[in-house]
Amino acid sequence: KRPGDLPPGPTPLPLIGNIPALFGGDLLQVSRNLRKQYGDLYSLSLGPYWIVFVNGYDLLKEAFVKNADVLSDRPDTFSIKVLSERRGIVSSNGHRWKGQRTFALAALRVFGFGKRSMETKILEENKNFIEILEKENGKPMGLAGLINRSVSNVICSITVGKTFSYDDEGFTQAVNLVGEEISNPYGPLVDMLPFLQYVPGDMFLIKRSFKNKAILEQAVKEEIEEHRQTLDENDARDFIDAFLLEEMKHKEEEGTDFEDDQLQFTILDLFAAGTETTSTTITWAVLFLMKNMDIQEKMHEEIENVVGSNRQATLTDKTDLPYCNAVITETQRLGNIVPLSLFHMATEDLVLENRRIPKGAIVIPVLDSVQNDEKNFPNPEKFDPTRFINNEGKYCNQDKIMPFSLGRRVCLGESLARMELFLFLTSMVQKFKFLPPVGEQPPPAVGSLGITHGPLPFNVRCVPW
Numbered sequence: 001k002r003p004g005d006l007p008p009g010p011t012p013l014p015l016i017g018n019i020p021a022l023f024g025g026d027l028l029q030v031s032r033n034l035r036k037q038y039g040d041l042y043s044l045s046l047g048p049y050w051i052v053f054v055n056g057y058d059l060l061k062e063a064f065v066k067n068a069d070v071l072s073d074r075p076d077t078f079s080i081k082v083l084s085e086r087r088g089i090v091s092s093n094g095h096r097w098k099g100q101r102t103f104a105l106a107a108l109r110v111f112g113f114g115k116r117s118m119e120t121k122i123l124e125e126n127k128n129f130i131e132i133l134e135k136e137n138g139k140p141m142g143l144a145g146l147i148n149r150s151v152s153n154v155i156c157s158i159t160v161g162k163t164f165s166y167d168d169e170g171f172t173q174a175v176n177l178v179g180e181e182i183s184n185p186y187g188p189l190v191d192m193l194p195f196l197q198y199v200p201g202d203m204f205l206i207k208r209s210f211k212n213k214a215i216l217e218q219a220v221k222e223e224i225e226e227h228r229q230t231l232d233e234n235d236a237r238d239f240i241d242a243f244l245l246e247e248m249k250h251k252e253e254e255g256t257d258f259e260d261d262q263l264q265f266t267i268l269d270l271f272a273a274g275t276e277t278t279s280t281t282i283t284w285a286v287l288f289l290m291k292n293m294d295i296q297e298k299m300h301e302e303i304e305n306v307v308g309s310n311r312q313a314t315l316t317d318k319t320d321l322p323y324c325n326a327v328i329t330e331t332q333r334l335g336n337i338v339p340l341s342l343f344h345m346a347t348e349d350l351v352l353e354n355r356r357i358p359k360g361a362i363v364i365p366v367l368d369s370v371q372n373d374e375k376n377f378p379n380p381e382k383f384d385p386t387r388f389i390n391n392e393g394k395y396c397n398q399d400k401i402m403p404f405s406l407g408r409r410v411c412l413g414e415s416l417a418r419m420e421l422f423l424f425l426t427s428m429v430q431k432f433k434f435l436p437p438v439g440e441q442p443p444p445a446v447g448s449l450g451i452t453h454g455p456l457p458f459n460v461r462c463v464p465w
């Protein structure tokens with residue numbers, strides 16, 4: 001039974017709890033339906049967990065910023081405990097998480113986060129990407145895989161100190177496997193209903209996940225070993241080197257988190273979190289632009305006026321390109337890339353809106369509720385960048401959405417992601433118009449939900465202006 005002081009929700013049934021509530025579509029749809037009935041705070045009883053959904057800008061702030069002491073841990077779910085072994089940054093808690101996140105942020109800054117050197121790397125990668133699009137000569141193509149590999153190269157240049165050719169087999173396999181895991185539609189379901197692990201066969205892709213994990217771990221292990229063989233103590237080349245040097249400092253320390261297993265998961269976290277999210281956003285942008293030729297033309301015109309056609313836009317152009325910024329922010333809003341963020345856990349009982357969130361509950365920051373808030377964004381289904389342009393033609397309102405989540409677990413790669421989105425999208429629209437295959441209508445803007453919410457595969461023609 002649902003204790004009377006918990007957030008409201010459908011009545012749990014004996015043994016199966018609120019499983020029937022999940023029959024209403026994917027978890028995003030389920031959450032939207034429940035909100036209509038129960039308001040901003042509601043709960044489900046699933047498997048061993050109470051799952052609490054937190055909606056709305058103010059309540060999200062109260063929960064994850066004001067009560068960050070209680071709501072910043074990850075729960076004991078299958079993906080966190082078993083697949084990620086509670087290691088790395090995304091899946092660790094407490095002392096380990098704090099130490100690893102702090103180290104990673106500092107090291108990433110040394111290797112380019114927020115710096116001009118990073119901009120140069122992104123622009124270089126972008127040039128290669130544009131050249132490949134040029135070679136396609138306006139033929140219809142699925143762009144998502146290529147964007148994925150190009151974006152992935154940016155994070156690889158910092159973590160493993162090199163980039164890969166787009167037809168490198170090992171690299172392509174790693175990028176595809178990570179994509180498969182992050183967009184696995186059963187991932188959140190198995191996390192909430194752990195007994196699904198024991199269903200015979202591989203209907204929920206769990207065996208597949210273990211296989212993918214083994215391949216990815218082996219690839220990273222090899223990179224770490226190669227780095228160890230060529231390590232120069234006075235010259236860290238990349239994130240792996242910096243971590244190996246840190247390992248040396250902590251060698252004598254019992255139970256230290258600076259060891260190879262931890263490094264392996266952190267590299268995989270950065271690779272996974274740093275690739276799929278950004279490339280999915282860029283892919284949504286191409287789809288939205290293809291469906292809105294007038295917006296595409298306006299964005300191109302702004303780039304032509306400010307940057308011209310002989311050089312790539314750089315970050316110094318950013319403030320002079322308000323419409324481009326608005327298109328990117330509107331893409332993040334409507335694309336709704338991580339609509340339910342990642343799962344958090346309540347480490348103590350907590351009272352919100354006079355309701356008790358019990359210790360051990362999985363707590364979901366419903367970022368979707370902010371991105372699609374009708375009060376701030378009338379007609380939220382419409383792609384309309386002018387929501388982020390004020391009367392003076394300036395870029396505004398970007399803080400009305402929270403695609404990178406909030407609180408202590410806020411996305412660690414936000415500054416890199418913002419750079420990438422701006423530099424990739426401006427140079428893509430500078431060179432090409434995005435059109436559907438001849439004789440076809442642009443595809444519907446329909447997404448599928450795993451951890452990320454990505455568009456269904458579609459073909460596009462990239463035709464020079």
Ligand code: HEM
Pocket residue numbers: 089090091101155269270273274275277278281337338341342343365403404405406408409410411412413414416417
């Ligand atoms: C547009 C691109 C991106 C979006 C929309 C995005 C969004 C998010 C979201 C919603 C979270 C979950 C926060 C929470 O638990 O409440 C997150 C976490 C994280 N992101 Fe990103 N992200 C993006 C790009 C990146 C990049 C480029 C990196 C690479 C460095 C990155 C690294 C991480 C890491 C390591 C975490 C885990 C943080 C922690 O648990 O402490 N993300 N991101």
